[in-house]
Amino acid sequence: MQTSLSQNVAPPTPSGVSVLVEEITSLLDRVNAIDSHFLEVRRILVKTPFDPDDDFAQYRKKYLELVWKSRGIAGRAGVSGEDFCGDLLDLLLLNTNASKEERIRELEIAMAGWHTDGEQDSQLSQDFEELSNTLKTFGIALTEQVARANDTEARLRSEIDRLDAEIARMDVRKSVSDQLLPVISGACHRARHSCQRIGIIPTLYVPLQVQRRHR
Structure with missing residues (x-):
């Protein structure tokens, strides 16, 4: 809503104008600093590879769109500030004609x-x-997902x-078995021959003979 300035107002003093110019200049410096920060974040995001289907890729796209809108507003603010501190103040204070x-x-x-800006x-x-x-919510969800993945990895590693x-x-058991098998086999072989020499049929040998006959 526009406010009419046609009422009688006291003319600004030089000191008041000087303070106003300093405040506007400081504000423009802050705008430029924010704009530079946004651009730095944009530069990092552009160089960071993302899966096009990943949620964060969509957030990056949204951020880049907002940065360009912000740059447009920052640019208009800079022009408006310079105009106000230059031509407009000259018109208001110095142009007696x-x-x-x-x-x-002109001021309205x-x-x-x-107001539009x-x-x-x-x-x-x-x-x-x-x-x-949205990014905070995404960050919390991502942190929880990473924590779950770490827990799963720990369980799998265990x-x-x-x-x-x-x-x-x-x-180890296989190695011991491989080492004992020849010893056991040799002992059985020697026991069988000993039994044969003294006329005793080895009981372990009989089932083997029976199995062979059936075959």
Whole structure:
């Protein structure tokens, strides 16, 4: 809503104008700093590979869109600030040939532009806030997912260690069996021959003979 400036107002003092210019210049510096920060984040995001189907890739796309909108507002703010600190102040304070009505009209036009930019900036701030909240939710979900993955990895690693230990024990048992088998076989062979020499049929030998006959 525009506010008419046609009422009688006291002319600004030089000191008041100087303070106003300093405040506007400081504000523009902050705008430029924020713009530079947004661009730095954009540069990092552009260089970071993402799966096109990943949720974060969509968040990056949204952020890049907001950055370009922000740059447009920052650019208009810079131009408006320079115009205000330059031509507009000259018109309001130094141009004695301009009528009061003309000065008020130019100032109201400038204020209308500032109001429009302010509304766009407010909407952009809301968009950034919504994106920020979405990223926070995404970050929490991602952290929980990573924690679950780490737990699963720990359980699998424990199971793998247990299986490795079991396989090692099986290898040891197999090695012992391989070493004992020739000894047992040799002992049985010697016992069988000893029994044959003294006329005793070895009981372990009989089933073997029976099995061979059936074959």
